[in-house]
Each structure stands twice: as C-alpha cells, then as structure tokens.
Amino acid sequence: MIVTTVCWGNICRSPMAERILASALSSLEGGEGITVNSVGVSSEETGNPMDPRAARVLKAQGYDAGGHAARQVSAADIERTDLFVAAEQFHLDRLRALGAREEQLALMTDFDLESQPGDALPDPWYGGAEDFDRTLDVLERAMPRLAARLVKES
Numbered sequence: 001m002i003v004t005t006v007c008w009g010n011i012c013r014s015p016m017a018e019r020i021l022a023s024a025l026s027s028l029e030g031g032e033g034i035t036v037n038s039v040g041v042s043s044e045e046t047g048n049p050m051d052p053r054a055a056r057v058l059k060a061q062g063y064d065a066g067g068h069a070a071r072q073v074s075a076a077d078i079e080r081t082d083l084f085v086a087a088e089q090f091h092l093d094r095l096r097a098l099g100a101r102e103e104q105l106a107l108m109t110d111f112d113l114e115s116q117p118g119d120a121l122p123d124p125w126y127g128g129a130e131d132f133d134r135t136l137d138v139l140e141r142a143m144p145r146l147a148a149r150l151v152k153e154s
C-alpha cells in the first residue's frame with residue numbers, strides 16, 4: 001500500500017505529515033508494508049528541502065526531518081497511490097483534476113477527533129514557531145489514527 005500526503009509546495013505540511021505517519025506506522029505490527037511519501041500540487045518549491053521551521057519542530061519531537069526534496073504530484077503518483085491524504089480541500093480538487101478517484105482521497109483532519117469535517121490543516125507558512133507547533137499538534141493527533149486504520153485495512 002502506498003500513502004501520499006499532499007500540500008501546496010511539499011515543504012511544510014505534507015512532509016511533516018509524512019514523517020509523523022511513517023513514525024506511527026513503524027510502531028505498529030503490519031505497518032512495515034505501507035509506504036509513505038509526500039508531494040505538492042504546485043511546482044514552485046520543487047527540489048527545495050523541508051522548511052527549516054518544519055524540520056525544527058519535527059526534530060524537537062524526535063522525528064526524522066532529513067533528506068527531503070520537494071516534488072510535485074505526477075500522473076504516476078495518481079496511478080500508484082492507494083490513498084492521498086491532503087492538507088485542505090483545494091488540494092483534493094487538484095488531485096481530482098489530475099484523475100484521482102474519490103476512494104483515493106482524504107483530508108488529514110479527517111483523522112483528528114478535534115477537527116470538524118472539511119477543516120483544513122492549519123498552514124504555518126506565514127506564521128511563527130507557534131503556528132508550526134499547532135500544525136504538529138493536529139498531525140500528532142491525526143496520523144496515529146490514520147496509521148491504525150491503514151494497518152487494519154491492509
């Protein structure tokens with residue numbers, strides 16, 4: 001099974017989600033058969049590393065933040081990904097326009113009990129450290145629940 005996390009540029013939210021989900025899966029029996037990666041719907045950050053603020057907040061909580069290079073979603077991603085987990089509705093719309101099927105699509109906040117249906121994952125890009133912490137908090141609630149569901153369904 002392949003799971004791809006998605007945001008705008010693939011330098012903040014989607015790589016944060018990727019690393020937290022991968023960590024959650026690594027702690028679950030059966031999680032080793034699930035591959036997690038991340039993409040952006042935009043090409044503007046292609047090749048860039050993870051935003052240093054995102055990397056810093058991940059490292060502070062013990063997650064691996066190294067070795068990331070932003071990339072844009074491709075037709076091959078649409079074909080091979082079993083589940084896209086997007087930061088906001090706009091990203092799902094872009095994936096649909098590229099041919100993704102409804103059963104391939106979910107929002108990151110769908111797995112957070114404190115979020116409302118359809119909520120976007122807070123975008124920390126224009127904010128400070130507290131905004132990255134807030135995004136991390138949502139992901140740390142959501143990604144372990146998603147990991148458990150993925151293991152159960154695989």
